[in-house]
Amino acid sequence: MKQIHEREQVVVRFAGDSGDGMQVVGGRFTEATAVLGNDLATLPNFPGEIRAPAGTIAGVSSFQIHFAARDIATPGDAPNVLVAMNPAALRANVDELDRGATIIVNEDAFSTRNLDKAGYQANPLEDGSLDGFSVKRVPITSLAQRAVQEMDGVSTRDAIRSKNMFTLGLLCWLYDRPVDVTERWISAKFAKRSSALQANLAAFRAGWNFGETTELIDTRYRVPAAADLPAGTYRNVNGTIATVLGLVAASVRSGLDLLLCSYPITPASELLHEMARLERSGVRTLQAEDEIAAINIALGAAFGGSLGVTATSGPGADLMSETLGLAVALELPLVVIDVQRAGPSTGMPTRTEQSDLLMAMYGRHGESPVPIVAASTPAQCFEAAIDAVRIAVRYRTPVVLLEDLFLANSSEPWRIPVAGDLPTIEPMFETEPPKDGPFEPYVRDASGARPWVRPGTPGLAHRIGGLEKSRSGEISYEAGNHAVMTAERAAKVAGIEVPPLAVDADEGAELLVVGWGSSHGALRAGVRRVRARGKRIAFAHLDHINPLPPNAGEVLGRYSRVLVVEMNSGQLARLLRAEFALDIESHAKVQGQPLLAAEVERALMERL
Amino acid sequence: MSVNVTNGRVGGSPAGARANGSGALGKADFQSSSETRWCPGCGDYAILATLQEVLAEQGTAPERVAFVSGIGCAGRFPYYMNTYGVHGVHGRAPAFATGLALTREDLQVWVIGGDGDMLSIGANHLLHALRRDIPIKIVLFNNQIYGLTKGQISPTSEVGKITKSTPFGSLDIPFQPLSLALGAEASFVARTIDRDRKHLASVLQAAATHPGAAFVEVYQNCPVFNDGAYAALTDKDSREANLIRLEHGAPICVGRERERGVMRGPDGDLVLADVSDVGEGALLVHDAHRPDPSLAFALSRLAAGPTEPTPVGVFRKVARPSARLGFEREAAAAREGFGVRELDELLHAGDTWTVG
Numbered sequence: 001m002k003q004i005h006e007r008e009q010v011v012v013r014f015a016g017d018s019g020d021g022m023q024v025v026g027g028r029f030t031e032a033t034a035v036l037g038n039d040l041a042t043l044p045n046f047p048g049e050i051r052a053p054a055g056t057i058a059g060v061s062s063f064q065i066h067f068a069a070r071d072i073a074t075p076g077d078a079p080n081v082l083v084a085m086n087p088a089a090l091r092a093n094v095d096e097l098d099r100g101a102t103i104i105v106n107e108d109a110f111s112t113r114n115l116d117k118a119g120y121q122a123n124p125l126e127d128g129s130l131d132g133f134s135v136k137r138v139p140i141t142s143l144a145q146r147a148v149q150e151m152d153g154v155s156t157r158d159a160i161r162s163k164n165m166f167t168l169g170l171l172c173w174l175y176d177r178p179v180d181v182t183e184r185w186i187s188a189k190f191a192k193r194s195s196a197l198q199a200n201l202a203a204f205r206a207g208w209n210f211g212e213t214t215e216l217i218d219t220r221y222r223v224p225a226a227a228d229l230p231a232g233t234y235r236n237v238n239g240t241i242a243t244v245l246g247l248v249a250a251s252v253r254s255g256l257d258l259l260l261c262s263y264p265i266t267p268a269s270e271l272l273h274e275m276a277r278l279e280r281s282g283v284r285t286l287q288a289e290d291e292i293a294a295i296n297i298a299l300g301a302a303f304g305g306s307l308g309v310t311a312t313s314g315p316g317a318d319l320m321s322e323t324l325g326l327a328v329a330l331e332l333p334l335v336v337i338d339v340q341r342a343g344p345s346t347g348m349p350t351r352t353e354q355s356d357l358l359m360a361m362y363g364r365h366g367e368s369p370v371p372i373v374a375a376s377t378p379a380q381c382f383e384a385a386i387d388a389v390r391i392a393v394r395y396r397t398p399v400v401l402l403e404d405l406f407l408a409n410s411s412e413p414w415r416i417p418v419a420g421d422l423p424t425i426e427p428m429f430e431t432e433p434p435k436d437g438p439f440e441p442y443v444r445d446a447s448g449a450r451p452w453v454r455p456g457t458p459g460l461a462h463r464i465g466g467l468e469k470s471r472s473g474e475i476s477y478e479a480g481n482h483a484v485m486t487a488e489r490a491a492k493v494a495g496i497e498v499p500p501l502a503v504d505a506d507e508g509a510e511l512l513v514v515g516w517g518s519s520h521g522a523l524r525a526g527v528r529r530v531r532a533r534g535k536r537i538a539f540a541h542l543d544h545i546n547p548l549p550p551n552a553g554e555v556l557g558r559y560s561r562v563l564v565v566e567m568n569s570g571q572l573a574r575l576l577r578a579e580f581a582l583d584i585e586s587h588a589k590v591q592g593q594p595l596l597a598a599e600v601e602r603a604l605m606e607r608l
Numbered sequence: 609m610s611v612n613v614t615n616g617r618v619g620g621s622p623a624g625a626r627a628n629g630s631g632a633l634g635k636a637d638f639q640s641s642s643e644t645r646w647c648p649g650c651g652d653y654a655i656l657a658t659l660q661e662v663l664a665e666q667g668t669a670p671e672r673v674a675f676v677s678g679i680g681c682a683g684r685f686p687y688y689m690n691t692y693g694v695h696g697v698h699g700r701a702p703a704f705a706t707g708l709a710l711t712r713e714d715l716q717v718w719v720i721g722g723d724g725d726m727l728s729i730g731a732n733h734l735l736h737a738l739r740r741d742i743p744i745k746i747v748l749f750n751n752q753i754y755g756l757t758k759g760q761i762s763p764t765s766e767v768g769k770i771t772k773s774t775p776f777g778s779l780d781i782p783f784q785p786l787s788l789a790l791g792a793e794a795s796f797v798a799r800t801i802d803r804d805r806k807h808l809a810s811v812l813q814a815a816a817t818h819p820g821a822a823f824v825e826v827y828q829n830c831p832v833f834n835d836g837a838y839a840a841l842t843d844k845d846s847r848e849a850n851l852i853r854l855e856h857g858a859p860i861c862v863g864r865e866r867e868r869g870v871m872r873g874p875d876g877d878l879v880l881a882d883v884s885d886v887g888e889g890a891l892l893v894h895d896a897h898r899p900d901p902s903l904a905f906a907l908s909r910l911a912a913g914p915t916e917p918t919p920v921g922v923f924r925k926v927a928r929p930s931a932r933l934g935f936e937r938e939a940a941a942a943r944e945g946f947g948v949r950e951l952d953e954l955l956h957a958g959d960t961w962t963v964g
Contacts, residue, residue, distance in 0.1 A: 231964025252951045282946030289736040293703035300707025419951040455692035461671045465695025
C-alpha cells in the first residue's frame with residue numbers, strides 16, 4: 001500500500017508535442033478535478049504554428065492546472081509537477097520549475113534524433129543537469145502500446161496516440177482523481193469507433209495501474225475538496241464559454257434576437273465556434289468576409305431591432321474602428337468584444353496582453369466616446385457580457401467588452417446562476433408615433449438615450465446616418481448643433497450607471513494596488529501573499545473603464561501611493577493620471593505572458 | 609422573441625393616412641420632407657422619382673421598406689425616402705444591409721451606392737452579399753466618376769480618362785460591373801439607364817420582386833464631372849442604334865427597324881450581325897432563366913463601353929434553392945421556443961457538481 005500525502009494545492013503542467021494530445025489530457029484532468037470539488041484555474045499554451053515540425057521547441061503545446069483545497073486565484077506560477085512527453089517539452093519548460101519539483105518524462109521519446117531536434121547536446125536524463133529535480137522516467141509510449149497491442153482492430157497509430165490517455169491515467173492515480181468522469185468521456189467521444197474506444201480506455205487504465213504497481217513512484221497525493229467555495233451547482237468554464245453563455249442569457253432576458261457576426265481571428269474565433277454550436281438553440285451566427293463586414297452586419301441587425309454582437313482581436317478591432325464610430329453616431333446598441341493579444345500588427349497571436357485599452361478608449365476619429373467593460377476572470381466573463389448588453393441596450397450605444405487570450409482560454413469553476421434570477425434588460429422600443437408633430441430620432445430620455453425603433457413600426461419611419469444630425473434627424477452642419485450633439489453624446493456615456501469601485505483594504509494601508517481585466521487573479525493572489533508577510537495593503541479592480549466608477553477618484557485619492565499593475569506599457573496608469581491628476585505608479589509587463597502572483601508580490605514588496 | 613408586424617396598407621407617416629387621401633399608396637407616400645440636394649440635372653433625381661413610383665405601385669407600406677447606403681452622391685438617397693433608412697460608412701452598405709435583411713425577413717431592403725462606393729472601397733462586400741444571395745436589392749448608380757470628391761477616376765472610368773487625379777490619363781482597365789456580379793454568382797443581374805424612365809421602372813420592379821439578391825446597374829449621368837458619358841445611349845439620333853433591349857424569350861436585336869442582332873460567331877463568341885445577312889432565325893433568343901451564367905456573362909461583355917451597342921434589361925434572373933432560407937426558418941422556430949427553462953438547461957450543460 002502506497003502512502004498518501006495531503007496537499008493544500010498543486011500545480012501540474014502537461015507539456016508535449018502539438019500532436020501528443022496535451023490539451024485533451026489537461027482538459028480531462030481538469031474535469032475530473034472539478035467534479036472532485038477542488039477550486040482550480042487552468043492555462044493552456046499553444047504553439048504559434050498549426051503543425052510546427054514534430055519534436056521541436058516551436059511545436060511544444062502545454063496545459064497548466066492549479067488545483068487546491070481552498071479558494072485560489074490564478075493558474076499558478078511554477079509547476080510542482082511537469083509532465084514532459086519529449087525532450088523539446090522538457091527544454092521549453094524546465095527553466096520555469098523550482099528546484100525540487102517533480103518531472104515525469106516519457107523516456108521513450110528521448111532518442112538521439114529527438115534530443116537533436118530539441119537542441120540538446122547531451123541527454124539531460126543522463127548528464128546530471130536535472131539533479132535538483134525529482135525525475136521519474138516512465139516509458140510511456142511503449143507501456144501504452146503494450147496495453148493495447150493485443151486488441152482487435154487497434155492500429156499502430158491508435159496505439160501510439162493512446163499514450164496521452166496513459167499519461168492521464170497515471171496522473172489521475174497520482175492525485176487520486178475520480179476515473180468515472182474520464183471513462184464516461186472516452187466512451188462518448190469514441191462511441192462510433194469501438195477499437196479506438198477500447199484502446200483509449202485500456203491505456204487510461206494501464207496508466208492508473210502502472211502508478212499503483214510501479215516502484216518508481218511511492219507516494220500519492222490527495223488534494224481535498226475546497227471547503228470555502230459558496231454553496232451551489234458548479235461547472236468548469238473558460239472565458240469563451242462564459243461569454244457565449246452570458247450573451248445568450250442577455251438575449252433571453254432582453255427578449256432580443258441575438259446575431260453574432262465575426263471573422264476568424266485568434267484568439268476570438270472560439271467565440272464564433274461556440275456560439276455557432278448553439279444555432280439550433282435560438283441564436284444566429286455568420287462568418288463574415290472580413291471584420292469590417294462583421295461589425296456592419298452586427299450593426300445592421302441592431303438597426304433591425306436585434307442584439308448585434310461581433311467578436312475579434314486587435315488587428316480586427318483596428319478594422320472595425322470606422323464602423324464603431326458610425327455606431328456612436330447612429331446611437332444603436334452594439335457589443336464589440338476584443339479578445340486582446342500581443343501586438344503591434346500581427347504581433348503574437350497566441351500570447352496574451354492588455355494593450356488595446358487606449359485603442360478602445362480613443363481609437364476613432366472625432367469626438368466618439370465608447371463605454372468600455374473589462375472582464376476580470378474566466379467565469380466573470382458571463383456577467384461582463386450581460387453588463388455590456390445592458391449598457392448597449394439601455395443607452396443605445398456601442399460597447400467595447402475587453403477580454404484577452406488568457407481569459408478566453410483559462411478556466412475555473414463557475415457557480416451556475418438561476419436563469420430566472422438574472423437581471424432583465426428592457427429594450428424599450430419606441431412603438432407609438434408622437435401625438436404632436438413628427439417623430440424626432442435624436443430626442444433623448446433622462447439617461448441621454450435616444451429612441452430605438454424597429455423598422456416596420458408605422459408612423460416612425462426615419463433616417464439616421466454618419467453625418468451629423470439635428471435632434472429632428474435632419475443633416476446639420478450648424479455650429480451650435482454640433483457642439484450640443486457632441487456634448488450630449490459625451491454626457492450620455494459619462495453618465496452610464498456603473499457600480500462603485502470596491503476596495504479590499506487593510507486598516508491603515510498606504511499603498512493601493514489597482515488592476516483591470518485578466519490580471520485580477522494574479523493581483524488577488526499577490527495581495528494575499530503580501531498580507532501573509534504581515535504587510536498592509538489595499539486592492540481595487542476596475543471592471544468598468546469608461547465610464548470609471550463614480551467613486552474612483554475619491555478612492556484613488558485616499559491613498560498616499562497608488563500602483564497600477566497591467567500587461568501593457570502602463571495604459572490604465574496613463575488614463576488615471578490624466579483623469580485625476582494623481583501621481584500614479586505603474587508596474588507593467590509586456591511579455592505576452594500572464595502576470596504571476598510572485599511578480600505582483602515582488603512589485604508590492606518593493607513599495608512596502 | 610420576434611414581434612409581429614402588421615402587413616398591408618396601414619401605417620406610414622403620418623400614421624394611417626395616405627398622402628393622396630385615399631387608401632392606395634402614391635409616390636408622395638415615399639417622399640420624405642428632406643430637401644433633395646443633388647446638382648441640377650443629376651441623373652439621381654430620375655432614379656429617385658422612379659423608385660418612389662415603383663414602390664407605390666408595388667403597394668408595400670413605406671415603413672416596411674428600408675434603404676441603406678454608403679458614401680458618395682448616391683449615399684444621400686435614403687434621406688429622401690419616407691421609409692426607414694441608414695446612411696452608413698463608405699462601401700459597407702451591402703454588409704449593413706445583410707445584417708438587417710437576415711434578421712428581418714419581413715422588410716424589403718434596398719442598397720444604394722455609386723461606382724466608387726460599391727466597386728472600389730466596398731467591392732468585397734458587394735461580391736459577398738451577391739454570393740450569399742441575401743434578399744436585398746442593390747442599385748449601383750454608375751456614372752464612371754467620383755462626384756462627391758469632385759471628379760477623380762472611378763473603377764468604371766475608361767482608360768485614358770483625364771481627371772484631377774489622372775492628369776495624364778487613367779492607365780487602369782475599368783470593371784464591367786455586370787461581369788463582376790455574374791462572377792460573384794448573383795441570381796439577378798440587370799442594367800438600365802436614368803434617361804429611360806419606362807425601362808428604369810420595369811427593371812426596378814423586377815428587382816423588387818426577386819426573392820434573393822438583386823443587382824441593378826443604372827447608367828447615371830453626372831452633369832458636372834462626367835457629362836455625356838452615356839450620350840451614345842441617350843441621344844435621340846444614336847440611342848436606337850445602340851440600346852439593345854433584352855427581353856426574355858425574344859431574339860436579341862437592336863435598331864429602329866430591329867435591323868441588327870446578336871448571334872453566336874463561328875468560335876462561340878457573341879457578335880452583332882445584320883439581320884438581312886444572317887436571317888432572324890440565326891439570332892440568339894434571350895433566356896434570363898438559364899441556370900448557367902456564361903451566356904449572360906458574354907452579353908455583359910458585348911460592348912467594351914457605353915459608346916457602342918450595349919445590352920440593357922434583365923440579363924439573369926434565376927431562382928436558387930436557398931439552403932440559408934430553410935436554416936433560418938428552423939433557427940427562427942428554435943428562437944421562439946427558447947426561454948428561461950431552456951436557458952437553465954444550457955447553463956447546466958456538461959459535467960456539473962454541487963457544493964454545500
